[in-house]
Amino acid sequence: MKLNIEKIFKFVPYEEVEKYKNTAKKSNLALSKKEGKGNDYMGWVNLPSAITESELTDIELTVSKLAPKVEIVVTIGIGGSYLGSKAVIDALSDNFAQLKADRKNPLVLFAGQNISEDYLFELRQLLKNKEYALIVISKSGTTTEPALAFRFLKKDIEEKYGKEEAKSRIIAITDASKGALRTLATQEGYKTYVIPDDVGGRFSVLTPVGLLPIAFAGFNIRQLVAGAVNMEKETSHEVKFENNKAEMYAAARNALYNSGKQIEILVNYNPKLHFIAEWWKQLYGESEGKENKGTFPASVDFSSDLHSMGQYIQEGIRNLYETVISVEKVNNKQVIEKDADDLDGLNYLAGKRVDEVNKMAELGTQLAHIEGGVPNIKIEISEISEYTIGELLYFFEKACGISGAILDVNPFDQPGVEAYKNNMFALLGKKGYSI
Ligand code: PA5
Secondary structure (H helix, E strand, C coil): CCCEEEHCCCCCCCHHHHHHHHHHHHHHHHHCCCCCHHHHHHHCHHHHHHHHHHHHHHHHEEEHHHHCCCCCCEEEECCHHCCHHHHHHHHHHHHHHCCCCCCCCEEEEEEECCCHHHHHHHHHHHCCCCCCEEEECCCCCCCCHHHHHHHHHHHHHHHHHHHHHHHCEEEEEECCCHHHHHHHHHHHHHHEEEEECCCCHHHHCCCCCHHHHHHHHHHHHHHHHHHHHHHHCCCCCCCCHHHHHHHHHHHHHHHHCCCCCCCEEEECCCCCHHHHHHHHHHHHHHCCCCCCEEEEEEEEECHHHHHHHHHHHHHHCCEEEEEEECCCCCCCECCCCCCCCCCCCCCCHCEEEEHHHHHHHHHHHHHHHCCCCCCCEEEEEEECCHHHHHHHHHHHHHHHHHHHHHCCCCCCCCCHHHHHHHHHHHHHCCCCCCC
């Protein structure tokens, strides 16, 4: 993975980025020692290298026992208990995996990530005629959205298979001892995995929260972890600032923020990366948006959104910058052929790959947006694979920890999300809540 911040220097000179060198270095060192604001939630820092062989084997064994029996695995969870696995599975899957009958692995679907009655009804209808299993994930074990979905799906699966068989098709991932889901799992005798106390939801993709659904979808979790381990080394506090991608990205985005660029747009040119951006938005939004501070994380899918959001990015309020995830090599070759009539006028592209057109759209957009006043950070990955996605996830996590510390907030709490819950509970008449 390469990070290129040169295209911000027209707007924010390198000296402005370098100003954060000492704070970035200190914050990175503090993370490694588990010191500083939110230090009881820093377990993710050395998670990749701390994952044991037996933890990985256990996950693979669970999958190998259950996967041959099922067509669908429904993963129930929200926020950090949902977005990591969704992001990785979408990035690595065939765009049309859901429609392919020759799929070797179960289809991983999601529930409890919204409160839509239509979504729940349609999912339940679909599951009636399918062989399926459930993974229910909640660190706190008390989150309303997944708990509600699980209440329905637990009843359905028990009615379909009987209580005993249903039990063998339900896996719970939650706290080691606390919360309603732990109590329920113990009482029912489900297979369980633990979310470590010191790993918050949005940093939990490399625990069973992410790894189990990803393994069910048929992807190599060892390669994913290997990529993350490599990035753990590359972003270690021992690596000097100039070569340290996480410190550099964290410093660059703080320099941009303090120069008035308070919206960061994560850009992709490959629809497979759409949910990587959704995961990233949670990571940065929930970690930094507090105390009336923080860059607002947004995202676009190009070139699709060049035909919608492109106008604003080119000419709207100049308070934004772009961070582009650029994929060097695309595997599936599609060469444009010459057409005898050339009625569409595309013969000038004959002999080129579709990806070359995409790359020129990327370059052309970068030039236009910089010209229009939008600084550009580029994150280049060689291809989309388990290894490179593992690198990318850890890179963003490490940079987020450092960036939040530079901003001087606790990046690992989320006090603001309680406000809506309080009102919702009060409106629904839950005891002890009022508006
Ligand atoms: O990052 C976080 O902590 C949150 O987004 C949580 O992951 C989310 O609220 C779900 O919480 P839980 O896993 O406790 O159900």
